[in-house]
Amino acid sequence: MNIQSxxxxxxxxxxxxxxxxxxxxxxxxxxxxxxxxxxxxxxETSFYFEELRKHVSLEIEDDDFIYSVFYxxxxxxxxxxxxxxxxxxxxxxxVLVEDKNFILEMLRDKEYVNPFSGEELSSEExxxxxxxxxxxxxxxxDKRNVRI
Amino acid sequence: xxGFSLLQGTxxxxxxxEFSDHDDFLFNLYKVIDxxxxxxxxxxxxxxxxxxxxxxxxxxEKLDQDDKKEVLNFISKTLExxxxxxxxxxxxxxxxxxVSHEGYHNGRVDILVDSWxxxxxxxxxxxxxxxxxxxxxxxxxxxxxxxKGEFNESGGILIYVxxxxxxxxxxxxxxxxxxxxxxxxxxxxxxxxxxxxDIKNPRVLFTRHTHHLSKDQYRIRHFCVDxxxxxxxx
Numbered sequence: 001m002n003i004q005s006x007x008x009x010x011x012x013x014x015x016x017x018x019x020x021x022x023x024x025x026x027x028x029x030x031x032x033x034x035x036x037x038x039x040x041x042x043x044e045t046s047f048y049f050e051e052l053r054k055h056v057s058l059e060i061e062d063d064d065f066i067y068s069v070f071y072x073x074x075x076x077x078x079x080x081x082x083x084x085x086x087x088x089x090x091x092x093x094x095v096l097v098e099d100k101n102f103i104l105e106m107l108r109d110k111e112y113v114n115p116f117s118g119e120e121l122s123s124e125e126x127x128x129x130x131x132x133x134x135x136x137x138x139x140x141x142d143k144r145n146v147r148i
Numbered sequence: 149x150x151g152f153s154l155l156q157g158t159x160x161x162x163x164x165x166e167f168s169d170h171d172d173f174l175f176n177l178y179k180v181i182d183x184x185x186x187x188x189x190x191x192x193x194x195x196x197x198x199x200x201x202x203x204x205x206x207x208x209e210k211l212d213q214d215d216k217k218e219v220l221n222f223i224s225k226t227l228e229x230x231x232x233x234x235x236x237x238x239x240x241x242x243x244x245x246x247v248s249h250e251g252y253h254n255g256r257v258d259i260l261v262d263s264w265x266x267x268x269x270x271x272x273x274x275x276x277x278x279x280x281x282x283x284x285x286x287x288x289x290x291x292x293x294x295x296k297g298e299f300n301e302s303g304g305i306l307i308y309v310x311x312x313x314x315x316x317x318x319x320x321x322x323x324x325x326x327x328x329x330x331x332x333x334x335x336x337x338x339x340x341x342x343x344x345x346d347i348k349n350p351r352v353l354f355t356r357h358t359h360h361l362s363k364d365q366y367r368i369r370h371f372c373v374d375x376x377x378x379x380x381x382x
Contacts, residue, residue: 019237021187049152049159061153063158065185067241070162074243082163084154107160108168127153132163 006146009079009140023060027068030056035079035136036144038094043141046133073134080134087129088116097124103130104120162242166265170300173268177245177261178369181272181304184238185373188231224276231308232258232274235377254294259306271295272304277319277372280326283307287330291337295366297359302367310375316351320374323355327370331357 006014009032018025018145034055035041049069054063072079084103085094097103097115106112113119122127134142152159157179166175182257204223208216232249235262236259241331244264259272271294275286283305290303307319314322324343329337337360344354353372 017237019187019234019241021184021234021238022241023189024241053152066152066156066158066162070243071241103154104163104165107154107164108166108172110168123155127155130154132154135259 006030008143008146008148009036012077013148022067022132023064024067024071027056027060027065028071030060031068032079035140041136041141041144043135043138046135047080048131048133052134069134078137079140081137083133083135084115085131085133086115090116097130161211161244163245167244167263168266170268170302172365173300174270174302174369177239177270178243180239180245181235184235186373187238188234207262209227212233224278227310228258228274228276228308231375232272232306233274235259235373254296255289257290257294259304267300269298269301270304271301272306274306274308277307277309277312280322283312284330285322286324287327290368291366295359297362297364297366299364300305303369305368305370307370308375309371309372316372316374319368320351320353325369327355 010029013025013028013032016025018028029116031052034052038045041074049066052069053062053065056068060068069080070082071077073082082100084097084100086097087093088095095116099115104116106126112121112123114121114129149277152246154163155158161176161179164176167176190213197215198240204219210218211219223282229249236247236249239245239259239261245265246262246264248260249258250256253269253271257271257272259270261270261272262268271290273286273294275283275291277283285303295303297300305323309316309319314318327338327341327343331341338355339358339360341357343354344356346352346354352369355368356365358364359368
């Protein structure tokens with residue numbers, strides 16, 4: 001009998017109940033295929049939606065793909081971690097925003113500023129100056145080669 | 149600008165962890181519910197448990213009236229549960245909501261949604277479309293039995309449309325007329341009812357009335373989930 005072992009994380013997702021009307025589960029599994037096969041992965045690796053989208057089949061709608069990414073970032077799943085970066089004029093680059101709550105409060109209140117300069121921003125400017133991305137968690141990095 | 153910016157609807161909705169107020173909670177919840185309805189309506193296999201429903205209706209013709217009524221009630225309840233569970237499963241993919249089928253709130257509510265921090269609540273009562281008088285049963289369960297009219301609580305009436313040739317707009321208009329009629333009798337506990345419309349989506353009806361217990365305004369969203377396939381246009 002040929003019993004092929006799966007990664008711990010694939011098994012976790014396969015055994016989790018998802019809606020049968022969406023492709024969120026399929027999206028999670030395809031993202032996992034990519035993350036597990038990725039040769040060089042560490043806590044500094046950043047994934048933007050555009051990069052992750054390339055590894056999820058196009059038959060999965062964007063909306064379901066986004067749900068899949070956020071599913072992997074749930075605290076109880078703990079594969080990805082959502083982070084934010086913002087444009088810092090003094091270094092001419094995007095820099096990690098340590099205080100996530102500052103961003104979450106802006107999203108809640110719909111009042112936008114640049115987290116570093118404090119300059120008030122329109123929603124369009126905010127979209128250009130504040131970005132979100134995902135990093136692998138240390139929990140995922142520790143366990144990604146575990147097969148059961 | 150990329151299609152995956154932080155303010156993109158789904159990304160913002162899934163990033164957000166706290167609702168600024170009940171309106172914000174409802175705005176986000178309605179988007180998730182509309183996603184669920186769209187997913188279910190667009191699937192070819194809309195009625196998962198009752199695929200042989202046409203055959204069951206043929207068998208029904210052979211039964212006497214009492215048995216027929218009992219079986220029809222069973223089919224309606226099973227179909228209502230089936231669709232409600234599928235909506236619950238889709239909403240539960242959004243971590244900002246805690247959702248259950250037949251969760252307890254003064255009784256077993258078809259769809260009970262709490263915000264993740266339990267600050268906001270939405271009670272959805274579902275009925276298969278079988279005319280406004282049948283939808284009224286769901287309204288009575290919601291208004292009389294389950295709702296408490298608490299702060300940050302509101303409700304929904306879901307009409308699952310599976311076997312009529314009426315258009316969705318017509319069903320909503322007929323339901324609105326029924327609500328006007330019911331509100332004229334104080335026994336129906338729809339005091340000071342007001343109607344609101346979404347100009348972008350006339351298929352949805354919003355009402356506000358004075359809740360009979362709390363005396364606060366109680367908001368209800370009334371809307372259809374279209375389960376029909378092409379066989380119902382014949």
